[in-house]
Amino acid sequence: MKTCPYCGSHIERMDHQYYYCDFCCMKIDIRIIKENHERLEVRFRDLVLTAYIDKTTPEIMTLSTFELLYLLKMIRKERNDMYHHLHVFHRAGDAGIDDFKEAEKKSGQDYMYFTKKAFIVENIIRSRIGYVPARITEKFLANYLENIKNDKKGPMIIRTKRQST
Known part of the structure; x- marks a missing residue:
C-alpha cells in the first residue's frame, strides 16, 4: 500500500x-x-571532501545538513588559514619586501572566496535548522551523526484499539 x-x-x-x-x-x-507507513529516510554521507567547497550554490544545496555542517567546518579552517597568510604577507610588505605583494593579493582573493562560501553554507544551514553553530567541533559532528543513527525508524501506525493480553 x-x-x-x-x-x-x-x-x-x-x-x-x-x-x-x-x-x-x-x-x-x-x-x-x-x-506500508514507512518514514522518510535521512540521506547523508559521513565523508565530506574538500572538493565540495568548489561546488556551485545549487550543488551545495543538495547536500545533507550533516554534510553542510562538516563542509562549514572545513571552510572556516581554510578561511582562517587565508586570513593568517594575508596578515603575514601584509606585514612582510610593510617591512619593505615587495616580493610578497602578489602573495598578499592572492591570499586576499582566497580569503574573500572562502568568506563567501561560508556565507552560502551558513545561510543554507540557517534555513534548515534555524541557527548556525558558532563552533563546529568533532564532538559536535559525532553527536549529530549519533542522533541521526538513533532517530525513530519504526512505521507511522496509529493504534486505534487497546490490545488485550
Whole structure:
C-alpha cells in the first residue's frame, strides 16, 4: 500500500508523477512515496571532501545538513588559514619586501572566496535548522551523526484499539 512519507496516510495517485495526500493536503512526488507507513529516510554521507567547497550554490544545496555542517567546518579552517597568510604577507610588505605583494593579493582573493562560501553554507544551514553553530567541533559532528543513527525508524501506525493480553 502506498503511503504518505510525512503522515503515513494512504494516498491516491494523481498522475504519472504525483500522488495526493488528503491529510497533508499536498501533492507528493512519486520518488519519495513510501510503502506500508514507512518514514522518510535521512540521506547523508559521513565523508565530506574538500572538493565540495568548489561546488556551485545549487550543488551545495543538495547536500545533507550533516554534510553542510562538516563542509562549514572545513571552510572556516581554510578561511582562517587565508586570513593568517594575508596578515603575514601584509606585514612582510610593510617591512619593505615587495616580493610578497602578489602573495598578499592572492591570499586576499582566497580569503574573500572562502568568506563567501561560508556565507552560502551558513545561510543554507540557517534555513534548515534555524541557527548556525558558532563552533563546529568533532564532538559536535559525532553527536549529530549519533542522533541521526538513533532517530525513530519504526512505521507511522496509529493504534486505534487497546490490545488485550
